[in-house]
Amino acid sequence: MDRIKLSNHLKKGDTLFTPFTDPDGMGSTLQLSSWSKNWLPEYLWIGLIIFKLGRENGLKALYGVISELDANNICTPQLSKIRDLDKEKEEMYWEIVVRYTGRETLTPMTVLLTPEIDEVFYNLFFDFSASVDVMIRELMQIIKDCNKFHDELTTDICFIVDWFYVKSGRLHVSNDIKMIPEALVEYYKHKHEEEIMRMYRPIIRSTFQGLSALDSNTDFSNLIWNRMGMVSECNPLVICWEDSYSMDYYADVKKTIEYIAATNEEKKMESKYAVIMGLTCYIYRLYSEIMEKNLGGDICGRIIFRTMVETYINLKYIMLQEKSVNDVYDRFKGYGIGKYKLVMAKVREGKFSVSPDSEICEKLMEHIVNEDMDEMFVKMSLGYFDKTKINQKFSECEEQMLYEIYYEYGTNFTHGFWGAIRESTMLVCDNPVHDYHVVPDYTLEQNLKSVCHDCEIVMKKLFLTISDYIELPAFYISKYVNENEKI
């Protein structure tokens, strides 16, 4: 199915509407109706008979049932309507059904049609020897078999419902339309595999569609779905992603870092070196944690990766600023230390009490804040570094894709937005009666597609960026740096 492009959405206020949800267009009149949600519960008993007796015997038995019901003027297929009959009439209705199908055929329905819903039905069909789980299994199978309107069992049910209306004289077919009578008469004689059924099935279903809305009771259907949901268990599905990833590139990164550490003695006293290699090592450390601790498929892998991206952008942005702001590296350090000072001072001044077992070590923070100069000279910025928003930094670094795709995707995980929760922690339930809801992954089985490949991209970008200042080993350049990117 073609998806509606973003450009075809209509912007009204802060919302993008599809043509189907436009409140001034189709959205105001369109009503969604689902076969399984709205109609199937009414006819589940018919499905059960066909399912348990087999198609041929089931349809035959139901034809007999319909004829006899019609003779007694109680020819109606909807469970909600049958339930509304007088007690004697309802008893007569189901006794007729029993004569053709046997009592045990409809016993599974007692799980749903409990005495509070239909006492007559329950008393007639309850079986002490029937097991609840077996009955639920049978009902689930039918619901699975006719979950979609185009399923074969669904069409068989539609055929029977059509006949209820024909027999009771509520469906009249014009002599001018030949196909409907032919389909109604011939349908049961053919197997679903036969070519002719490709023509009959849509006719049977479209006839049903015209009738079903007449007598179906959506409240009753909702009640039955609720019952079914209550008695059946969730069947959560886990998506299993490959969790192994080649360590080759990571091994080369380790060698490269080793090379950089050994070959930059002359720069070690420079602020620029401290900041560039500090940020580089921070990114390397994050990458290493993902790789060494096999976090590629974990939520924290994504959160770590997003931090790698953000740190990389900070680094690239500072290096770009260097041309116009010659003390940018000291400013960057000062900005960060100011941020630390703010937290440390709040703890020190007792604004909040922090447990000694907490990650916060006030003494260490104080030491860091006072490392370069006494804290009385350290200012604290409450805004962004260089007063530049993060998306603008990505833009100036010409890394818009990193921002719009990777960083924004990662934001879902760092902020615990629903998309991330859904992907990582919620599982779709395969139980058709639960309407494919999602359930929490209590046993923590869901993993995620690995971030290792994306980490590689960022690490390559990082090395390329710092290569203006830091010499990279020859093996790395020949292996990973394209000719046109070489320095």
Add this chain to the structure above:
Amino acid sequence: MIEEKQLKQITKAYLSILEKYESRIPVLDIDDIKRLIGDVRLFWYRQKRNVQYVLSHIELSDEVYFLAGAVRVDIDNDGHIDFVLEGKYRIVNEPFLKLSSFYSGTSSEIDFDYANRYLKDSLIDTIKLLREYPGDFYVLPLEPYTNDDMTEYAETLIKCSDQLLLALFENKNASIKELVETYNSYEEIEDAMLPEISKMLTFDSLEDTKLTIREKCNKYLEEYASKLPLLNSLTEIQVFCMAASQFFMQALAIIFIMKCYKIRPFIRDDIAFNYFTIVTKKTSVMGDYSNIEYFYVYVPFILQKVIDFSGKGYNNAKEHYGNGKLVERVVQYCEEQDFESVSPNVIVNYATEIMEKGSSLVL
């Protein structure tokens, strides 16, 4: 540690289901029974995970006892007073799931009047127990109750019981079918059985040890043939196998619950206790079942059998000796005396001595 809050919530919800049928008790008919059984089944089906959670979190140190070898506590005969002496928590195995199996049979197999009466009595007893003694007693299904689990459980019980039955004979038969084909009369069975075990097997009363197998089986038929009409059509060896299997399976079911959930059985019935002892003491089914654990079952059995606590009243008995106080003291005493040398008289005398001192027991 036991999840008491969950246990209370489940029991409360369960009681509210039973109470729906309370007004119908005087006129309870088959449609009411269908509704009751259907309601109870669905309730436990929905609570399956919750029940499993509660049961799997019980530790032996929680001191949980379950009523074994009986369907109901029997408040009218002060069964609740005997039961409240045991442990810190007391669970009754859900009665109606079990009783529903009666109604699956035909009238040639089951005495429905008896079944209806029994169900009605159980309903009255359970409602009274949970309503009047909340927090003292709980109800949970302790045996499997879904079809798949039940099939596996029943097969395991039958298999183990068959093995125990075959082990009673000096000449080893490969199967129960072979056993049934080998012997024709009670006398032939008696001659072929290991003498010590033959004596221990009783089907009606503990005092039947001196009876012949024929006499024991006849007593069994007298007791059960009217409730299980099927017994009338069986051969002598089949009757014997059925009787022995019935009690072995009951003992195995008790042991299954004990082992699965770290809870102790409170057994009142002589025959059930006899088979429990045979299986735990004379076979390797229980593996390393310690003397002290056995005495936590044995002492309550002896006390309820010999001492009449009903005269003390429920609250008095619970306060002074209940929640395991008396049993713990007696078991400790038995341990000091060496378990092997302790007779029922020693247990009763020590318990009586403690009670005559007239003070509350503090553990």
